[in-house]
Amino acid sequence: MTAASVLAFAGLCVVLAITPGPDTFLVLRFSVSRPGAGIAASLGSAVGSLAWALAVALGLAALLEQSAEVYRVLKIVGGLYLIYLGVMAFIASRRNRSGTGIETPVRRTSLHGGFAAGILSTMTNPKVGLFFLAVAPQFVPHDGFTIGNTLLLGAIDALVGSLYLVVVALLAGRAVAWLKRPAVTTWLERVSAGILAALGLGTIALSAES
Template structure:
């Protein structure tokens, strides 16, 4: 695999990442509670990309391409998970009484929860699987084994981790302004609504 091919693949991975989606929004949301939480979310998303690479390498992800039912099932599951995250965010806001910014970061999301949200959101996003199915084979040299696919999966995961980590730093930099009580209350409501809208839209489009 030539260096030019790897660089071209990196460019395509970056294009995939900069396209707004659930993972981008999740990283930004968790970054409100600190850059570290955002980076952990990004790490979970990057691991999710590796899971998809492994699925493609062993042929499991091809089921999405051949079976509309399988694609819809994954899409619905992903949509329902986003709805769950949105509802959970809403109830967390209600439990705080809509008050000031969460003084304890764990009140909004623990590091484990942030990692899990990034991982599950990516694993239940069939568009990531289709990206690997459609794009990766074009960069895998003829006769290469599973290792080449996993290597490209690692490249995609690395690009995702770097981009989303930078995004989390940007989000965390805005904390001083965001943590104003009025702004925090508004963002809690908006984040709950957006996550739910992502989920409902995904479920509806699957039909």
């Protein structure tokens, strides 16, 4: 695989990374309560991306292209998970308000929870697998190193995506630390929760129509 091919693929990954999606809003949601958890979610998303690349390299993700039913089921599972994250985030934001009307600090999210959520969010998004399935053959030469080259592309995508999401997490964390207003933090949590739930509902709705 030539350097030009690697750079072209990296450029494509940058374009895809800066396009807001479930992972971006997930990282924002965790970063509001704890920047470290947002970074952990970013790393989890990278691991999930590598897992998809490995699946494609081994030919497992071909099932998604051959079976519309498998694709639909996986999309629905991913949509339900996003709705779950949105509902839990909204419940947590309500708990951050005391009965006296005085807001309490936002509950800190564990690093493990953020990392696990990042993995699950990416692994239940079949579009990541289909991306590798559709794009990788255009960059991987027929030189007998298909698995290695596909994993290299996966590593590039994971690196680009995680770097972008880490920047998002750090910027979100700095903003919250600068404002230091629980009311604003709670509002951001509810907005991100609503976006996650909306993405989940949209995914399920589109899957039902297809």
